[in-house]
Amino acid sequence: MAITKEEVKHVAHLARLEFSEEELETFSEQLADILNYVAKLNELDTTDIEPTYHALKITNVYREDEVKESFPTDEILGNAPERENGFFVVPKVIK
């Protein structure tokens, strides 16, 4: 399976990463290698096999609907580069 540079660029953009032309070249080769390696699994016949949604066999893990104390706002904002009146401040996003 071949991975084009455009595809690498697209995936990189989704992860907000930027690469040089050389890097794009390298990664398209490496990603193709990885996918080809994993593609080996496609040789297995999985017709009657339930998909694995989780590696653990357990299901139904819950908590009851109870409120516990949240963290102090100061601590929540502790890593924020900028804050104001209890808000995180970020560059303007227009929706």
Add this chain to the structure above:
Amino acid sequence: MDFEAVIGLEVHAQLLTKSKIFCSCSTEFGAAPNSHVCPVCCGMPGTLPVLNKRVVDFAIKLALATKARVNPVSVFARKNYFYPDLPKGYQISQYELPLAEGGYIEIEVNGAKKKVGLVRIHMEEDAGKLIHDETRPVSYVDLNRTGVPLLEIVSEPDMRSPEEAVAYLKKLRSILRYLEICDGNMEEGSLRCDANISVRPKGSDKFGTKVELKNMNSFKHVQKALEYEIKRQIALILDGKEVIQETRLFDVSRGVTQSMRGKEEAHDYRYFPDPDLVPIEIDDNWIKEVAETLPELPDAKKERFIKEYNLPEYDAEIITSSRKLAEFFEACAKALPKPKLISNWIMTEVLRELNKEGKEIDETNLTPENFVELLKLLDEGVISSTVAKKIFPEVYKGANPAKIVEEKGLKQESDEAALEALCQKILEANPKEVEKYRQGKKNVIGFFVGQVMRETKGKANPKIVNKILTRLLEQ
């Protein structure tokens, strides 16, 4: 060429749980910014989400109420995208195995009943709230809403007009409120609606290019935005232009939809099962347990009210649109077997006050006891309907009607001798009007009744006054 619209709705309903979906932070609305946040909901590395069981209970409730199939195995998935209101960089949602699929909601528009199919109902977490600064190029982020549980309800593209879309939304809201799982407040955003809409020549079975509409915060906005969008798309087609698949925002102040630029690239959410959460298995016992908590739903209640209380369909529809109002009606009808009188008063006086204040009946001081007492006083002829209407606002605020009538001396005057004397006096004082009546302008009688009512401050029994006046004038 005749066109028809094809509309599907995607509704997000905020659930009325006490705590968030994956952590124990409070879901309370209106708290100080970032005061209901913990490492789990703000996405700190190393934390793990744990599902709130009540969210699943609520989701099953809605599935049962809409006859949807609850999937025996349900899985959470990560929906990946970057936005400042989404601290983890992904939203925990459901993709491949949603909680429920299928089902329908029945609507009625202009007397025609129709089932609107549901594609799916799934559970997910809400994102935070962004406030954009008007003067500086910054946005403020409040993560209190992050992790508040939502149900997403996706309909089939079964609606053909804005009216049908609004009817669907109203019915869904009514069901959510009957189930007491969502307060349905569109202005506060606890019920949000996006629409997919396309147009096509009437009778065609192909779909046109669809547009996604957002930012509709009330039933009126939904109606207006869809109406505008239908016109816009038809005009494009008639002009030989193409409808572009895009997301458009409803501009409330101008009543138009506008392209949402900058988000043109196709969504690529790269969903995958969330390894932090184990699958949910829902067996028949669990479903049975939830089924036992289901209340009578709006449609069933409406049918019953028509049969049991002989209410016109219109009355039954309005009164059962709110569970609280329906319960109020029923409490009254049990105490006073005059359902039509009660419903008339609910649909006029009571709803006027409720709409004015934007309240539900149980948020007011109007009790069934006081309301029934007022209607009894009216029904038994102790007070006139003018007086009843006049004192209603006080009764609505919690006052006892018998006490008001007693204290203010508002008992209806039914003493014929006394009323006759008064009528006589008024006829004598208005010879011109009497002449008009005798010349055949019979409706002048309304003027005389009005005068008598004024003299008696609304206390005269209008039926008796009418009778006396007619007799005197015909002499």
